[in-house]
Amino acid sequence: GAGVSQSPRYKVAKRGQDVALRCDPISGHVSLFWYQQALGQGPEFLTYFQNEAQLDKSGLPSDRFFAERPEGSVSTLKIQRTQQEDSAVYLCASSPHRGTGGGTDTQYFGPGTRLTVL
């Protein structure tokens, strides 16, 4: 079946522009995660949804970052007034089960969106 898809795959923005990154999770997956991966680093957690509820946004680096999942499926990560330090690959992952805090579910990752801020 189809995996997690993300669009666009590449985005170049001028500093100060707003960007919107889209994630289509695997159909029926309850949980959705966003991660940021800087060059040469591992992914870092940004935020987490269970259906349409945003249960954890502790990783969002500033109030310029905003995520939503209004109908419990597709999610959008929005970055306002982009800065050069926002340049990174933004990864989306989904998992099938309701997060119970047990943390044993496999997360399935999309290909990522590479954001470059000039």
Next chain:
Amino acid sequence: AQSVSQHNHHVILSEAASLELGCNYSYGGTVNLFWYVQYPGQHLQLLLKYFSGDPLVKGIKGFEAEFIKSKFSFNLRKPSVQWSDTAEYFCAVNGGGTDKLIFGTGTRLQVFP
């Protein structure tokens, strides 16, 4: 706070050599441990995971990992690597009532024929 250390940043091997990639984590409670792999041009995919039971976990493509609680380690092993194992390998952990993954910085493995 949880953290993950991967000590080998870049490993170069010849085919048929044995592989061991180190992973240490810091967290005192119950943890779940994962190894993810990213082949060139592909997305992250799960190699194996441990959350309970036998501390020796077997994954896809002949990989295995051993959870040693006393050492806070979850090293990845493969007895004989192939050129197709060339990839970046990430160790990750979660625990403490949260599902978010904490990743290490990754190990780039290059296997030469």
